Amino acid sequence: xxxxxxxxxxxxxxxxxxxxxxxxxxxxxxxxxxxxxxxxxxxxxxxxxxxxxxxxxxxxxxxxxxxxxxxxxxxxxxxxxxxxxxxxxxxxxxxxxxxxxxxxxxxxxxxxxxxxxxxxxxxxxxxxxxxxxxxxxxxxxxxxxxxxxxxxxxxxxxxxxxxxxxxxxxxxxxxxxxxxxxxxxxxxxxxxxxxxxxxxxxxxxxxxxxxxxxxxxxxxxxxxxxxxxxxxxxxxxxxxxxxxxxxxxxxxxxxxxxxxxxxxxxxxxxxxxxxxxx
Amino acid sequence: xxxxxxxxxxxxxxxxxxxxxxxxxxxxxxxxxxxxxxxxxxxxxxxxxxxxxxxxxxxxxxxxxxxxxxxxxxxxxxxxxxxxxxxxxxxxxxxxxxxxxxxxxxxxxxxxxxxxxxxxxxxxxxxxxxxxxxxxxxxxxxxxxxxxxxxxxxxxxxxxxxxxxxxxxxxxxxxxxxxxxxxxxxxxxxxxxxxxxxxxxxxxxxxxxxxxxxxxxxxxxxxxxxxxxxxxxxxxxxxxxxxxxxxxxxxxxxxxxxxxxxxxxxxxxxxxxxxxxxxxxxxxxxxxxxxxxxxxxxxxxxxxxxxxxxxxxxxxxxxxxxxxxxxxxxxxxxxxxxxxxxxxxxxxxxxxxxxxxx
Numbered sequence: 001x002x003x004x005x006x007x008x009x010x011x012x013x014x015x016x017x018x019x020x021x022x023x024x025x026x027x028x029x030x031x032x033x034x035x036x037x038x039x040x041x042x043x044x045x046x047x048x049x050x051x052x053x054x055x056x057x058x059x060x061x062x063x064x065x066x067x068x069x070x071x072x073x074x075x076x077x078x079x080x081x082x083x084x085x086x087x088x089x090x091x092x093x094x095x096x097x098x099x100x101x102x103x104x105x106x107x108x109x110x111x112x113x114x115x116x117x118x119x120x121x122x123x124x125x126x127x128x129x130x131x132x133x134x135x136x137x138x139x140x141x142x143x144x145x146x147x148x149x150x151x152x153x154x155x156x157x158x159x160x161x162x163x164x165x166x167x168x169x170x171x172x173x174x175x176x177x178x179x180x181x182x183x184x185x186x187x188x189x190x191x192x193x194x195x196x197x198x199x200x201x202x203x204x205x206x207x208x209x210x211x212x213x214x215x216x217x218x219x220x221x222x223x224x225x226x227x228x229x230x231x232x233x234x235x236x237x238x239x240x241x242x243x244x245x246x247x248x249x250x251x252x253x254x255x256x257x258x259x260x261x262x263x264x265x266x267x268x269x270x271x272x273x274x275x276x277x278x
Numbered sequence: 279x280x281x282x283x284x285x286x287x288x289x290x291x292x293x294x295x296x297x298x299x300x301x302x303x304x305x306x307x308x309x310x311x312x313x314x315x316x317x318x319x320x321x322x323x324x325x326x327x328x329x330x331x332x333x334x335x336x337x338x339x340x341x342x343x344x345x346x347x348x349x350x351x352x353x354x355x356x357x358x359x360x361x362x363x364x365x366x367x368x369x370x371x372x373x374x375x376x377x378x379x380x381x382x383x384x385x386x387x388x389x390x391x392x393x394x395x396x397x398x399x400x401x402x403x404x405x406x407x408x409x410x411x412x413x414x415x416x417x418x419x420x421x422x423x424x425x426x427x428x429x430x431x432x433x434x435x436x437x438x439x440x441x442x443x444x445x446x447x448x449x450x451x452x453x454x455x456x457x458x459x460x461x462x463x464x465x466x467x468x469x470x471x472x473x474x475x476x477x478x479x480x481x482x483x484x485x486x487x488x489x490x491x492x493x494x495x496x497x498x499x500x501x502x503x504x505x506x507x508x509x510x511x512x513x514x515x516x517x518x519x520x521x522x523x524x525x526x527x528x529x530x531x532x533x534x535x536x537x538x539x540x541x542x543x544x545x546x547x548x549x550x551x552x553x554x555x556x557x558x559x560x561x562x563x564x565x566x567x568x569x570x571x572x573x574x575x576x577x578x579x580x581x582x583x584x585x586x587x588x589x590x591x592x593x594x595x596x597x598x599x600x601x602x603x604x605x606x607x608x609x610x611x612x613x614x615x616x617x618x619x620x621x622x623x624x625x626x627x628x629x630x631x632x633x634x635x636x
Contacts, residue, residue: 135533
């Protein structure tokens, strides 16, 4: 589960020399279908997520992107009527296998949500360290962790003088970066982001995109976005989801972002990326 | 006008002379006349009636002044702003009228308790007990110290039992979300309708008559806890529901167990509300008399042991004294009522203070 295991497989230099398209697979889904009650919302999704790359999931509203991303860290099952078929592999192991503890999965596969959700009862510093307390993870040097993760999230300079302030004082963009820092403090290997910028202004969006690019040197990022320019700016790989009247959400096309946007093979992808629907 | 911007310094002093105004507050003279008439006419009619008729004042206010003011405001509104404004006038005047009416009722109650209660209140009254005092003893001897202690003891026992149970029930409903939730919610709701005398009877028949407990503060605390539990559980449920689900999923996504989500995220976020739930629970029971008559009975001595002997509390003290044929005993009851109200007020202020500090 820790990054140390991979150092035997590939050295850092080797890894950096790999293009995003041939890095080793960190996570993959095999034939994932999802239901809410009797309604099937996703059908046969097969995607590979490569280590230390950014994968964007795009598609019109209601196509199941957010539902899909929540199956990747077992948050989907918290909805009472939820059902799932297929398998989700993380480092080659099925995260839905009976012996797997969902708490451990969520610890390794972090998530940032659409709406910034800092814990209102905690300070800025308390929020960054919240994951350690909540998961019971022991890491020394809390001051260092706070500075490191806030710097990585691009928030350190704005809050370094008021780490003891209530998290509720931050603006929406700052709160979202705080939440990113919080998710980094537990050292996830994969970070899921569900439309992390949809509630933010362009300035904050830009900062978070820079943060994503920086982070992708060390962790695998999967991001749902409605903003196609954002997908082009941050993602190495893109998957296009679509749900039509008769058919539940499915992947129409996936591949390198440059291909999806520059040379799509499917007419529907072409129409979508050019803003003709959705 | 040329395209170049020239600085004309003659405009500057004028700008500085501007004063803050409220242009929307300027009224035409017709408006002022209509409003003055709409206020004066009903007031004059009522004053005349008050002086020259024998109709009692409160009847004039309710049966004459209020309808007259309503009609006058409607006519004034129609004259100034047209027929659509009449509905506005009716709603606003009715709201103001209803508020004044309820305030008058509440303030009269408060005024009666304060004026009568103050006659009894003294240092001795607060700190002494009722031992060696008979109902005919004049004011200045004896007091309610034993009853204040009794109330504090009984309420504390019930809070220690009912608050954790109520909060955990709310946690079961909102956080655990088990299969029994609809039934639990139904029973909690049904229990909040249990008459207080039934709670007292239950403790009496199940614990006291069977010899498990004596008539004591603890038995009374159990009866109070039965009454407090639904209030605490329902209020805590409402405030826990207000905690956004985002926080729960956010905490789960950090690898948190559900227990830690509840203890470290949900309950801290709802802390103020949970304190409120506890206060509402205490406020619900603190004045209940019937359960005490069946479980705690009365005792003129100061009792500190919550298990061994009967104990008086403020409601039972009031109940006892208000029925006495001696004016001083009745005044003592008012004094105890005032003390009870002060205790509740202090309780509310304290918790406001603590919850504001976060």
